[in-house]
Amino acid sequence: MARRRKGRDISGWLVVDKPAGPTSTTVVNKVRWALNANKAGHAGTLDPDATGVLAVAVGEATKTVPFITDALKAYEFTVRLGVSTNTDDAEGEVLDTSDLRPDDEAIKAALAAFIGDIEQVPPQFSAVKVDGQRAYKLAREGEAMELAARPLWVESLLLIDRPDADHVTLEMICGKGGYVRSIARDLGQALGCLGHVRELRRIWSGPFDASDGLTMDQIEEMARTDALDAHLLPLEKGLQDLPEVKATPEGAVRLRNGNPGMVIAHDVEYGDEVWASFEGRAVAVGRFKAGELHPSRVFNQPQQPQEP
Structure with a gap:
C-alpha cells in the first residue's frame, strides 16, 4: 500500500526570485514546507550561484512542469574575459589566462555564431549523466570527460553592457537545455581571450517573470499563512503555450x-x-x-x- 503524502492538497505555481547560494532543490523544499503542500517541483534548475526566476509547481500543477521546461527563457549574465575555469564560472579553478581584450564590435560580431540552432558541449561540472553518474561527481574526482554536444535553440543573444574591459554583460533568450556557462566558455574561445560566467540571472521563464517573484525572506515571513497562499498562481498558468x-x-x-x-x-x-x-x-x-x-x-x- 502506497504511503500517503503529508501536506495540503493544494495546486498552483509560486514564482521565487532565487538568491545566490541555495540549490534549486533546497528552494523547492522550502516552498513545499511554507505552503504545507503535499508535493512540489520546479521547472528548470538554476545553479546555486545563479539568481532569478525559479517557478515552483505544487500539487496538480506539477503535471504542467514539462510545458514550462519546454518554454523559452531569458538570462542576463556577465562574462569575465581573459580567464577560463574548470567549472566555466567564478567558483572554479583557473585553467588559463589571456591578456587579449576584444572591443565591443568584435564581441557583437562573434555573438552571431551563437544564435539560431546551435550545438553546445555541457560544462564538465554539470548534471549530465555519464555511464549512469553525474558529470559533476566525476569531475570532482578529477576525471576528464568527453561530453557529447547537445542542440540548443537561441532566439537572441545581445550585448547590453560593457562595465569595463574585463567584463561584458549579455542577454540571451533560448529554449530548454541551455548552459549559459557553455556560452560564456565558447564565446571566450571564439574571441581568443577565454572567458567564464561571473554572474547569472534568469529574468523570465515562460509566463513567469522575476519581477513577480517572492524572495526567500518573504516566503519565510508568510509561511503557513493565507498571505502566502494568495501569491499562488493558478495551475492553468503553466498551460499558456x-x-x-x-x-x-x-x-x-x-x-x-x-x-x-x-x-x-x-x-x-x-x-x-x-x-x-x-x-x-x-x-x-x-x-x-x-x-x-x-x-x-x-x-x-x-x-x-x-x-x-
Missing part, C-alpha cells in the same frame, strides 16, 4: 476518468496537443481528434464554487 478547448459537461466527466471526452474547439487541428477546461479549470491535456480530447494528463482539481 497550448491551445485551450472547452469540455462539455459529459466530456469533462469522461476526461476526469482518463477517457476521451467531447470538447468544443476553435482554430485547432486534428492531432494538436491542447488542454481542456471546464467551468474555468483545467481538466486534462491531450490530443484533439475528431471533436474529442484524448487525454495524456488528467488534473484532479476541485471545481470553482457556484454563484449563489
Whole structure:
C-alpha cells in the first residue's frame, strides 16, 4: 500500500526570485514546507550561484512542469574575459589566462555564431549523466570527460553592457537545455581571450517573470499563512503555450476518468496537443481528434464554487 503524502492538497505555481547560494532543490523544499503542500517541483534548475526566476509547481500543477521546461527563457549574465575555469564560472579553478581584450564590435560580431540552432558541449561540472553518474561527481574526482554536444535553440543573444574591459554583460533568450556557462566558455574561445560566467540571472521563464517573484525572506515571513497562499498562481498558468478547448459537461466527466471526452474547439487541428477546461479549470491535456480530447494528463482539481 502506497504511503500517503503529508501536506495540503493544494495546486498552483509560486514564482521565487532565487538568491545566490541555495540549490534549486533546497528552494523547492522550502516552498513545499511554507505552503504545507503535499508535493512540489520546479521547472528548470538554476545553479546555486545563479539568481532569478525559479517557478515552483505544487500539487496538480506539477503535471504542467514539462510545458514550462519546454518554454523559452531569458538570462542576463556577465562574462569575465581573459580567464577560463574548470567549472566555466567564478567558483572554479583557473585553467588559463589571456591578456587579449576584444572591443565591443568584435564581441557583437562573434555573438552571431551563437544564435539560431546551435550545438553546445555541457560544462564538465554539470548534471549530465555519464555511464549512469553525474558529470559533476566525476569531475570532482578529477576525471576528464568527453561530453557529447547537445542542440540548443537561441532566439537572441545581445550585448547590453560593457562595465569595463574585463567584463561584458549579455542577454540571451533560448529554449530548454541551455548552459549559459557553455556560452560564456565558447564565446571566450571564439574571441581568443577565454572567458567564464561571473554572474547569472534568469529574468523570465515562460509566463513567469522575476519581477513577480517572492524572495526567500518573504516566503519565510508568510509561511503557513493565507498571505502566502494568495501569491499562488493558478495551475492553468503553466498551460499558456497550448491551445485551450472547452469540455462539455459529459466530456469533462469522461476526461476526469482518463477517457476521451467531447470538447468544443476553435482554430485547432486534428492531432494538436491542447488542454481542456471546464467551468474555468483545467481538466486534462491531450490530443484533439475528431471533436474529442484524448487525454495524456488528467488534473484532479476541485471545481470553482457556484454563484449563489
